[in-house]
Amino acid sequence: MRIPIAFATVLCAALTVAGAQQPVAPVPKNVPPSGMQGMPGMQADTGKPAPVAKTPSDTNSMAGMQMSGMGHGGMAMPIPMPPGMPMMPGLVGLVPNVSSFLPGAGVDPMSLPAVKPSSVARLKDGDTLDLTAMLVRRTVRGHAFVMYGFNGEVPGPLIRVPQNATITVRFHNRIDLPSTVHWHGLRLDNKYDGVPGITQAEVPPGGSYVYKVHFPDAGVYWYHPHVREDIEQPMGLFGNMLVDSPDRNYYSPVNQEQALMFDDLLVNADSLIPFGKESPDFALMGRVGNVLLVNGETRYALSAHAGDVVRFYLTNVANSRTYNISFGGAQIKVVASDQSRFEHEAWVPSVVLAPAERYVVEVRFDHPGSYALVNAVQAINHYKGEFEQEVDTLGTVTVSSSAAAPDYRRQFATLRSNAAVSRDIAPYRKYFNKAPDKKLTLTMQSTALPLATVQFMSIDTAYFAPVEWVDGMPDMNWLSTAKEVRWILRDDATGKENMDIDWHVRQGSVVKLRIFNDPKSFHPMQHPIHLHGQRMLVVSRDGVPNTNLVWKDTALIPVGSTVDLLIDASNPGAWLLHCHIAEHMGAGMMAVMHVDPR
Ligand SMILES: [Cu+2]
Numbered sequence: 001m002r003i004p005i006a007f008a009t010v011l012c013a014a015l016t017v018a019g020a021q022q023p024v025a026p027v028p029k030n031v032p033p034s035g036m037q038g039m040p041g042m043q044a045d046t047g048k049p050a051p052v053a054k055t056p057s058d059t060n061s062m063a064g065m066q067m068s069g070m071g072h073g074g075m076a077m078p079i080p081m082p083p084g085m086p087m088m089p090g091l092v093g094l095v096p097n098v099s100s101f102l103p104g105a106g107v108d109p110m111s112l113p114a115v116k117p118s119s120v121a122r123l124k125d126g127d128t129l130d131l132t133a134m135l136v137r138r139t140v141r142g143h144a145f146v147m148y149g150f151n152g153e154v155p156g157p158l159i160r161v162p163q164n165a166t167i168t169v170r171f172h173n174r175i176d177l178p179s180t181v182h183w184h185g186l187r188l189d190n191k192y193d194g195v196p197g198i199t200q201a202e203v204p205p206g207g208s209y210v211y212k213v214h215f216p217d218a219g220v221y222w223y224h225p226h227v228r229e230d231i232e233q234p235m236g237l238f239g240n241m242l243v244d245s246p247d248r249n250y251y252s253p254v255n256q257e258q259a260l261m262f263d264d265l266l267v268n269a270d271s272l273i274p275f276g277k278e279s280p281d282f283a284l285m286g287r288v289g290n291v292l293l294v295n296g297e298t299r300y301a302l303s304a305h306a307g308d309v310v311r312f313y314l315t316n317v318a319n320s321r322t323y324n325i326s327f328g329g330a331q332i333k334v335v336a337s338d339q340s341r342f343e344h345e346a347w348v349p350s351v352v353l354a355p356a357e358r359y360v361v362e363v364r365f366d367h368p369g370s371y372a373l374v375n376a377v378q379a380i381n382h383y384k385g386e387f388e389q390e391v392d393t394l395g396t397v398t399v400s401s402s403a404a405a406p407d408y409r410r411q412f413a414t415l416r417s418n419a420a421v422s423r424d425i426a427p428y429r430k431y432f433n434k435a436p437d438k439k440l441t442l443t444m445q446s447t448a449l450p451l452a453t454v455q456f457m458s459i460d461t462a463y464f465a466p467v468e469w470v471d472g473m474p475d476m477n478w479l480s481t482a483k484e485v486r487w488i489l490r491d492d493a494t495g496k497e498n499m500d501i502d503w504h505v506r507q508g509s510v511v512k513l514r515i516f517n518d519p520k521s522f523h524p525m526q527h528p529i530h531l532h533g534q535r536m537l538v539v540s541r542d543g544v545p546n547t548n549l550v551w552k553d554t555a556l557i558p559v560g561s562t563v564d565l566l567i568d569a570s571n572p573g574a575w576l577l578h579c580h581i582a583e584h585m586g587a588g589m590m591a592v593m594h595v596d597p598r
Contacts, residue, residue: 079478080268080290087475090452098276098481103176103235104135104146112137115149118239118259118295121157125165131156132172133179133225133237140291141298143270148175148235154296155261155317156223156239163243166214171203175232178202181211182226182532183241184356185338185553188214190573193532194226198574198592202227217535217551218245219339220259220313220358230280230287230319230582234265236296238317251335252411254362255308255404260300261315262323262353262375262394264289279482280586284457284523286320287583288470288477292375292392300373300395307404309364309412310397311335316353319582322467322526322556326350327363327397328371333412336360339535339551343422345415346548350376352467354528354556356580364412368401377469390470425537425549428510431566432539436514438503439492442529442557442579442589443521449484450476457523466558467526487579487589501591507598511567512539519560527584529565530554531593532575536567554580572597 081087104112115136121129136149150156161167173179180203182194192211196202203209215221221241225232240259244250266273266289275281282288294300304310316323326332326349335345338358351359365371372393379390446454453476491501505511513536515529535551541563557563578590 079273079474080266081474082290088452088456088473090455091450091475091479094450094479096276096281096479096481097483098278098281100274101231101277102146102272102274103148103231105176107135107146109137109144109146112146113152114139115147115236115296116153118153118155119151119157120160122160123165123167124162126167127165128168128170129157129159130170130172131181132174133232134174135176136236138236138296140265140267143267145272147272148232148237150237150239153239154236155259156237158239158259159223159241161215161241161243163215163218163245165243166212169211169213170208171211172208173203173205175237176205177228177232178204179225179227179232179237180209181223183211183213183221183223184530185219185221185358186213186241187216187533187535187571188212190533190571190575193573193575195532195576196227198576215241215243217339218243218250219336220315220360221338222261222315222317222356222358224317228275228280228586230282230586231275233317233582234263234287234289234319238263240313240315242313250341251311251360252362252414252416253309253406253408254311255406255408256302256304256310257313258302258310259313259315260294261296261317262321262325263293263296264318264321265291265293267291273478276481280583281479281481282320282477283482283485283487283583283587284480285468285473285477285525285583286581288320288474289318292394294373294394302395302397304365304397304399305402305404306368306399307364307366307407307409308399309362309404309408311360311362314351314353314359314361316355316357318355320355322355322377322469322528323353323375324350324377324469325353325394326374326376327365328374330363330365330371330397331412333362333415334359335362335416337550338553340424341418341421342548342550343425344417344548347415352556354526354554354580355582356528356530356554357552357556362412364409365397365399366409368399371397371399373397378465379470380465380468387465421550424551428537428566428568431510431512432545434512436512436564437505438511439514439516440591441488441490441492442515442517442527443488443490444523445486445488446480446522447484447486450479452476453479466560467556468559482583482587485587487584487587489577489579489589489591491591498588498591503591503593504596505569505593507569507572507595509569511569513565513567514562515555515557515565516562517557517559524559526556526558527589528554528556528580529577530580531565531567531577533571533573534567534569534575534595536565538563539566540564569593569595571595
């Protein structure tokens with residue numbers, strides 16, 4: 001799709017005609033290839049096969065990389081630019097207003113243990129796990145870097161427990177930043193939620209902290225630090241938790257199970273791009289990496305037999321990137337998301353995952369050959385003013401000619417309805433159409449951004465997409481830090497913003513929260529909003545009721561949309577509500593909801 005006005009012309013006009021009225025480009029009726037209609041996170045079934053994919057080295061090429069001069073504490077700072085994309089002339093030579101940070105300053109990566117793949121920690125009620133955040137050596141495209149891992153692993157150990165278990169986790173911080181562990185999506189005891197300043201103090205380097213982690217709901221969860229997520233997560237501190245239902249038929253039978261954690265990393269030819277030390281950089285759009293990773297590796301590989309049904313647990317752990325995942329044309333059945341199964345299983349051609357979201361899908365590989373695990377999105381080329389298909393192959397499923405045993409073809413062909421989920425939701429239906437109890441507007445403020453950035457952004461806003469798929473302007477994004485950009489949750493009723501919002505609701509109440517993502521803000525962008533310690537339903541978007549519900553803890557709020565969330569405020573304590581784009585939270589986008597005990 002082409003924007004009617006040549007963007008370069010518009011840009012030049014904006015940069016050269018100081019004080020002139022900004023040209024206004026018409027707003028295209030663009031719709032990304034996501035399914036923001038119908039089932040949340042799902043693409044409408046087009047029946048078309050997935051597009052032919054390029055390899056990551058094609059699409060994430062460092063070619064076209066430009067030098068932006070000295071940056072971050074005086075070191076040369078080349079910001080990788082997408083191929084064919086020039087740096088903004090007004091930004092050349094500028095550097096972010098922070099000093100630079102990378103893990104393990106002065107540590108020789110070769111002196112560290114090489115990172116290990118994730119192990120499975122099968123634990124039962126009452127068990128104890130030691131979890132140590134530590135420095136590891138990771139090799140990305142032939143270059144060894146000092147990064148982080150839990151117990152030396154990336155992802156960290158996959159914690160697999162029965163529903164209703166409580167385990168003890170002794171967390172040891174052996175990295176060079178303070179840290180904590182947040183148990184994302186769990187309705188656990190507030191004091192173990194891992195949020196510094198609200199439920200505990202930061203664990204300093206060398207320190208330890210003991211968590212009691214309770215698992216009330218079956219599903220797929222993940223753990224990660226709640227201190228400088230913009231650094232600690234992309235450097236490797238994340239892991240999954242799988243909570244098994246006692247119901248043996250909770251899911252359909254499958255031949256294999258696989259947990260996939262999607263991540264991206266921002267690198268130049270031979271260096272990691274440093275982080276802002278005093279506050280996050282890349283504060284506008286979040287740090288969007290140029291190397292896509294599955295379970296910490298640039299190439300995911302799986303072997304299967306012809307006819308195998310594989311259940312994939314998908315988790316997006318990226319700072320900012322939203323994925324749109326498919327499996328080389330293989331049929332995908334979506335069965336569950338963050339905290340429960342869907343009411344009704346459904347066929348989808350792809351799965352959209354915002355940061356922190358999880359989806360459980362079953363995929364049948366019915367014939368021998370190879371299937372590409374693909375991320376396919378419609379990117380905006382901000383410089384040309386065009387939308388273009390961006391397709392990355394993240395890995396391959398190689399299917400042999402030997403036949404699946406057992407053969408689950410028949411079970412796979414059946415779309416189940418989960419009456420237990422509908423029964424669980426039934427008592428909440430009477431609240432679906434009530435007036436909102438709380439209303440939030442998502443917006444932002446900028447102060448002191450470079451003039452070229454401000455001018456560019458005001459034009460860019462004219463053709464925003466409902467979902468921002470990639471970072472098309474890394475140079476200006478890099479320059480923005482939490483000192484220049486403030487992301488805002490604004491309470492419509494009081495005008496209070498972010499941590500000044502001090503909501504109190506009664507335990508046992510059902511809270512309808514309406515969130516509006518203001519398209520007229522300086523930089524409209526989607527926000528994955530996460531509520532700690534509770535569960536919620538996405539009951540409608542833009543007034544259209546959701547007819548296939550699932551319990552969630554994270555909901556993507558597209559640009560210009562109004563989303564109604566129904567929160568089951570069952571768990572007492574002080575709980576964070578925030579955007580899960582790490583840099584947006586680092587630039588203020590969080591509030592506290594107190595659930596007061598009955
Ligand atoms: Cu955000």
